[in-house]
Amino acid sequence: MTPEEMLARLDAPLSLRKRVGYLAVAFAGLTGSALIGLLWVTEPGLPTRTNVAFAVLVAIGLCWAAFGGWAVTRRTPLFARDRVVAGWLGVGAWLVFSVGALIISLVRQEFEPLLLGVVLVLGVVAAVHLRAARRARAALLRRRNALAETAVGGE
Amino acid sequence: MSDELLVVRCQLGEREAFAELVQGWHPAVERYVGRMLGGSDDDVVQEVWLAVFKGLPRLRQPDRFAPWLFAIARRAVLNRLRDAYARPEPEPIDDRPGDDEAEGVVNRETLAGALAALPAREREVLLLFYLEDLPLDACAQICAVPVGTIKSRLNRARRLLRHELVRKGYEA
Numbered sequence: 001m002t003p004e005e006m007l008a009r010l011d012a013p014l015s016l017r018k019r020v021g022y023l024a025v026a027f028a029g030l031t032g033s034a035l036i037g038l039l040w041v042t043e044p045g046l047p048t049r050t051n052v053a054f055a056v057l058v059a060i061g062l063c064w065a066a067f068g069g070w071a072v073t074r075r076t077p078l079f080a081r082d083r084v085v086a087g088w089l090g091v092g093a094w095l096v097f098s099v100g101a102l103i104i105s106l107v108r109q110e111f112e113p114l115l116l117g118v119v120l121v122l123g124v125v126a127a128v129h130l131r132a133a134r135r136a137r138a139a140l141l142r143r144r145n146a147l148a149e150t151a152v153g154g155e
Numbered sequence: 156m157s158d159e160l161l162v163v164r165c166q167l168g169e170r171e172a173f174a175e176l177v178q179g180w181h182p183a184v185e186r187y188v189g190r191m192l193g194g195s196d197d198d199v200v201q202e203v204w205l206a207v208f209k210g211l212p213r214l215r216q217p218d219r220f221a222p223w224l225f226a227i228a229r230r231a232v233l234n235r236l237r238d239a240y241a242r243p244e245p246e247p248i249d250d251r252p253g254d255d256e257a258e259g260v261v262n263r264e265t266l267a268g269a270l271a272a273l274p275a276r277e278r279e280v281l282l283l284f285y286l287e288d289l290p291l292d293a294c295a296q297i298c299a300v301p302v303g304t305i306k307s308r309l310n311r312a313r314r315l316l317r318h319e320l321v322r323k324g325y326e327a
């Protein structure tokens with residue numbers, strides 16, 4: 001088998017689009033189930049059927065999040081660039097959740113300190129992840145440039 | 156381009172760097188797998204490259220790519236040869252260095268042909284040390300044993316190989 005044939009066989013796992021897709025699915029599932037969960041806990045006196053419906057929706061979101069998480073940890077690796085993309089997707093998911101939480105609070109006309117705390121903690125987690133991913137990528141870029149210069153200088 | 160630079164580019168997420176890495180190392184992986192298993196096996200080679208791709212972000216020493224790659228290839232081969240590796244290792248042979256006539260006489264292709272008759276452990280060290288030109292410490296890292304064990308396996312392997320070559324009529 002030639003190297004090209006081997007690369008063709010590895011086409012699916014090598015696909016960047018697929019990796020980003022898994023990440024997007026994971027964050028969408030997580031954000032969706034978090035917002036639905038928030039609606040659920042802030043809605044008093046729901047009938048049993050509605051409670052079940054909410055629980056099912058939250059479970060579906062969590063399943064997608066678990067699938068995406070499993071895929072990017074087991075099925076395909078995340079490289080430095082992918083981690084930066086993941087960091088930004090995390091920030092985006094946090095923003096969507098924060099806006100959703102704000103809208104729900106405004107509609108309910110009640111301020112929940114616990115909810116604010118959760119939003120802040122999630123924001124810090126998202127920012128720390130993004131920063132770590134950018135730093136790791138910057139370190140690799142410096143290493144790549146240094147090695148490339150050495151290679152050019154050695155020729 | 157050096158392997159270290161290619162690995163760093165892979166770790167950044169450059170797909171074309173991975174393609175270059177595969178183009179550069181695929182023949183060696185295919186050769187190693189083929190000679191260890193006694194025939195080419197595309198599925199095992201694919202398994203190796205998939206594991207390499209998945210493991211690249213966690214490779215801490217990009218300058219040690221070759222031993223890392225062969226360690227992965229060895230694991231894949233090991234899965235196929237589990238029975239051969241399960242046999243206990245024979246007692247070390249007290250073989251003085253430098254008295255190995257086969258080493259100087261046999262060319263690479265003849266060596267490769269006779270290798271098939273050797274036990275898996277001995278075949279492996281000969282492949283890595285002679286055919287892939289890897290240093291002793293890299294062989295030790297790949298096989299996950301001390302350098303001394305590699306040396307004794309090499310001694311035993313050379314002796315077995317000599318017997319095999321003599322049996323095949325290369326005594327001259």
